Amino acid sequence: MFVPRKVADSYREMINSIGFYPSVLSVGFLFFAIITMSVEYLAPVEQLKSFISVVLVDSAENARTILSTLAGSIISLTVFSFSMVMVVLNSASASLSPRVVPGLITRKSHQMVLGFYLGSIIYSIIMLININKLEGGSTAIPSIGVLFALIFGLISLGLFVFFIHSISRAIQVDNVLNGLFSQTKKEIKAIIKRQKEAPVSEFPDFSTWHSISSKTEGYYKGVQTDKLCAILKEHDINLYISVNQGYFTVKGYPFLKCNVDITHDEELLEKILDCFIFYIEEYISDHYRYGLTQISEIAVKAMSPGINDPGTAVKSIDMLSILLIERLSLNDINYSFKHSEKKPLLYLHETSFDELLHDNFSPLRHYAKVDAYVMTNVLEAFKNILFVARDNEKARESLFNYLYAIVDDINMNVTNEYDRREICNMLNSITRINEQQGSQLVAHFEHHQNNS
Incomplete structure (x- = not known):
């Protein structure tokens, strides 16, 4: 399936944002609140409520007090937690390296905690506005919903303790280095494994291949390998990326070579060039x-x-010495192929x-x-x-x-x-x-x- 580069870039920017998982979890909690309210007053649920009445609120005033307290308290936790994130990012940029900041921002555990906070606030507010007066003076109390809100509040307290522990460890230089080392070593071993699956004893002479110029400027950070290999397989061509990842390219720079002259096929060129990724951040993945x-x-x-x-x-x-030792096992020319076949379709100039x-x-x-x-x-x-x-x-x-x-x-x-x-x-x-x-x-x- 052909996905335009702008759509792919927007998607990548969205999923690497600090607000991605909090937004997803907030929407999830919103839907859960709606589901809770839709089943709150059904007969089976009423029977369940009578069975567990000891842990349910029985007055509208108590429900409002509990929900208001929960919402206000979790808002305070959220503000403090976001402040801690900003302090950590500032400290990491000042004392370690600005390049490690994107990795800290996209740390999933911290985003999930912040998302749980936001979701709990939304859930509590939805429950709060659904405490309604009924005809005859009685009040509809979403007692099951209040119980869930209370549970979410208690979980939020536990997550807050975890968050403080995790964020304090995240800024420690030993933990940052260990994380970078483990992830980098994992990426090198993944390439070694892929090269062992389909070893290549002899590479083509790329100097005779036809050059393809870049149509954009920016830092070349990678390529959508599966998508590009599918295109290459469909048209029975091979491609060689002649620049290192992370290098800055300008419009018109010949950063690709093809074993077939395809410069006349504008549609195919557009599909191929749309597979390449250009952005500023540096992710080890x-x-x-x-x-x-x-x-x-x-x-x-x-x-x-x-x-x-x-x-x-x-x-x-x-x-660095250990990682460079691992690098010795790699070929200077890397390559990719479709999983169904072991024949290289895409060659990459390895650093x-x-x-x-x-x-x-x-x-x-x-x-x-x-x-x-x-x-x-x-x-x-x-x-x-x-x-x-x-x-x-x-x-x-x-x-x-x-x-x-x-x-x-x-x-x-x-x-x-x-x-x-x-x-x-x-x-x-x-x-x-x-x-x-x-x-x-x-x-x-x-x-x-x-x-x-």
């Missing part, structure tokens, strides 16, 4: 690269003078290992180059990656090329003899993994020291 970036930025933020938390930076570095090293360690190297403790741990992270990649020549070359950049920064900024001795010990550990290249790296480090 779109690509694991965003998880690496967010962890790296938390490390950089931790090294700022206002925060000065090298322990967080070191933990982030260790997580190379060399690019990941540069993108994630360069900012950290720049801001932490005067901190011998952090730089020693950077070297240890590279040592661990080298240990796993010792049989991967391409990755090994990328690692040693970057190690020279690290050593150059250390030589220019770390002059204390004790610190340099610790760094030299770490470089010697790298030499034990790869004697030839490691010895050259140690010689490069000691040559600067001798010249000094």
Whole structure:
């Protein structure tokens, strides 16, 4: 089914909004209130009410008092909870990274709690306006509805305790890092699993394929894979995405290549281009690269003078090393296919290992180059990656090329003899993994020291 890009973008923006689940739950509570009122005075329900009369209100005044108290109290909880969310988002943006904010906003547990609050308020108000005077002076009291409202109020108190506990944990840097690490690792393993299902030994020569230009500008964040593969299968064509996810593209930029020249088929081009996603936020579910970036930025933020938390930076570095080790199992060309077949239809330019090293360690190297403790741990992270990649020549070359950049920064900024001795010990550990290249790296480090 063909869905226009604007509709898809609006849908994505809606479901990633902090108000999506609260709105859905509020509508659900509204319908439940209507259903409750429609069955409140039926004969079977009246019999049930006589059986459980001990827990039901028997006067209109008590019902109004209970419902008014519940509505007012839950409104107070809602205001306080929303205020807490804003405080957490502001704190996360200031002390961690602005890029982690979208992930905190879309946290489903917090949205569900806020939605339950709003729904309970709506339910209580609906019950309140249905306490009506009847002919003869009697009053119609929705006692079952009041009972449900009371139950919702008690549940709201429990959810408030959970919310305070959860929101206080959400801002803790260790929990944020663990969440980013787990989700990023999960995304990498999902790609590894998909590539193992349909291994490709040889890729086409994309340089001979026909270019397709972008008709929009923005940050390319992903593609609706299933929808695009269905289109490619229908027209018996293959497609190659030549840019990395997260890169900014402009109108007219040739970011796609096709094995068949389809530039004359405007309708097909429109369908294909409508499958691509452009927006600003970075969600790890779109690509694991965003998880690496967010962890790296938390490390950089931790090294700022206002925060000065090298322990967080070191933990982030260790997580980056583990994720980069997982990345070694991926091909530099990713691909997708229809689930019914194992033949690749869509090829994607995966962010190379060399690019990941540069993108994630360069900012950290720049801001932490005067901190011998952090730089020693950077070297240890590279040592661990080298240990796993010792049989991967391409990755090994990328690692040693970057190690020279690290050593150059250390030589220019770390002059204390004790610190340099610790760094030299770490470089010697790298030499034990790869004697030839490691010895050259140690010689490069000691040559600067001798010249000094």
